[in-house]
Amino acid sequence: MSELKYLSGFGSEFSSEDPRRPNALPVGQNNPQICPYGLYAEQLSGTAFTAPRHDNKRSWLYRIRPSVIHKPFKRFDASKYLTHNWDEQEPDPNQSRWLPFDLPPPESRVDFVAGLHTVCGAGDARSRHGIAIHVYLCNASMDKSAFYSSDGDLLIVPQKGKLRITTEFGIMEVAPNEIAVVQLGMRFAVAVEGPTRGYILEVFDGHFKLPDLGPIGANGLANPRDFLTPVARYHDEEIPGFKIINKYQGALFVAEQNHSPFDVVAWHGNYVPYKYDLNRFMVINAVTFDHCDPSIFTVLTCPSTKPGVAIADFVIFPPRWSVQEHTFRPPYYHRNCMSEFMGLILGSYEAKEGGFLPGGASLHSMMTPHGPDDKCFNSASFGELIPQKIAVGTQAFMFESSLSLAITKWGAETCQKLDAKYYECWQKLPKLFSDKIKI
């Protein structure tokens, strides 16, 4: 297969034609009486028609058949651990840590949709307010099926195994240490190459944006040109019994049709799927003293209507130099009015060298105290403060949300990965209080 091509930019107005059908995009209008090549015009709206211009998102798809040619949707029970039921368990404010989530057994055949497991979440897709955090644990490619969420945008964080994501807009390949965003309503199919695991943040409220940079200036953190959107590529295939799987109000539905939904010959617009390589993140940090809040590491944010408060931020902890003088350099001890769900893509996380493992996770709920374990505290308190390259070969991330998250039954019990001894990592923190320590 030839190398995939991408369009570069975040939030841009793009246009793309499959080179096999030049001039497939109508010129100067969206709805010609007959479209070039006899294509159907279909608008995919990502915001209300009347959203302000700077927020307005829509794309026009020129496709062989309109999406409406399908049989009725019926309930589908492909993934029994996908849920929006936040009342399955009693509330639990404890610090939670999960060992790496199990991959499906090699003799099984589990695709991306069947492998979706909801770990925690809050809110309601019906009132378009909330989030769900899922993991996907799969080992087989989707076959004659496509998936979309009618509930929210999906920010996909591969941890193990590359994803080849065929979308209506074209194909993107996303490997660990890259992320992909497939927005509300966009249909996609995932092909994998073996045991595959990753995390998904689904936001019900709106769309992800790049954070404002304030005094940082016009450049830095995640730069817009590093976001890549696939190019148009169509399949003209009759496929009897092709399944369109729809996540709608937290439940799965399936509708059959007799053709590939990946039949878009050309498209234009600013409502698109995209990917981003986390290695491209330009880190800004303190070069004098003290520990900055982790908001400096925000890759993408889904804002709420309250100024400065995110429904959810996607934050990473990339390799970087640590140079602060007379400073306790690791994360400070804290209690936060936001919920912090963390995962590990590669390596280890500086505040917890042991126990927090790639493919595992942690949740520090609203106002639940947390911070470095005793080992980290001791070495950072008494180590020499030379410039140090930290987190080399590692990548931890955080989904930080202003919502108070509930853990599902699968997350709390069925997965059997909760580490009941997690609290112990703080119990041996020493009492240093003494008249002898004077600074």
Ligand SMILES: O=C(O)Cc1cc(O)ccc1O
């Ligand atoms: O809890 C965590 O490990 C995440 C985190 C990192 C940091 O550098 C500062 C605050 C914070 O919540």
Ligand SMILES: [Fe+2]
């Ligand atoms: Fe934290």
